Amino acid sequence: MIRSMIRSTINNEQWYKSMRAGNVAGDYELIESYILGSSQASVVFSNLGDYSSTYKHLQVRMVARSAKADTFDALRFRFNADTGNNYARHFLWGNGSGVESAGAASNNRGYLGFVDGNNATSSVYSPTIIDILDPYSTTKNKTVRALSGIRNQTQTYVGLFSSLWMNTGSVTSLLLETDSVANFMAGSRFSLYGIKG
């Protein structure tokens, strides 16, 4: 549940309550969360079907670091363990000196963002926020969007990602893993929230 903790408005030094950004208490709820106590190859939210009658959309909020011996890794996903070439993607990102965009079709996974590699500055975990839109529809292909960034000693990216899963089936599971297939490091955190419709 999103809760407004501190609220203020500047208006000739009068203070007012905020508008809660359009959210009504109870419309946005924590479903489950993983904070890795040790490195792990992937994270799977495997019971998404259980929430189909409660939520319209899902959001994953995460910070992650990869065991890859590099400063950079990427984040990818699959729905319902589908390893077919049923995913397409686009991204728009800034790399610190310019803006780039590209895409690809007919891949066997989708992409969602950046992950610090294990040669990155210590204690740094890349942030990513993923929105899964209408995951329980049985008439639509599934679309996912994400905002992600990485800012360590050498890697400087911030980007928007969109992925398409060309399947009209209801989403029952979400697999998150690094593109290098290296483990997520201990301390990586993955939280799943549900948004009511």
Next chain:
Amino acid sequence: MSFSSIPASFRDLVLVVDGAATGGVNGAILRFNGDTGSNYTGVDAQGTGSSTGSGTSSGTSAEIGVAGTDRFVITSQIMDYSATDKHKTFLSRHSSAGDRVRMTASRWANTGAINTVLFSITGNSYIAGTTVSLYGIAS
């Protein structure tokens, strides 16, 4: 505008600013826990309607957007703000129909829990009616 004594009971924080500045186009910045050291870095990407650009920053505050006389909205997602084993990372979106759209990834190189968030506009003031709101995401 400073939010202080922030409890550690949430997972993430979301700062939402809706307003404008009294003049100029200057940085809209964040600082945590009163830290004025050179511990903030960032990377941004933006489009102005006629051009795109990306840059990096490092300094004594984190620039999460720019504030001018055109009304803007900035949303900053401050992740794992109470963790004591991580640098603090935050993702910001800036939208101003009269100026630009921009996204920023920032890092505060400190593993301490955030208990104070300062939002400010460099070299200018907010106009009356500007709102600065801080939300907590359930843990």
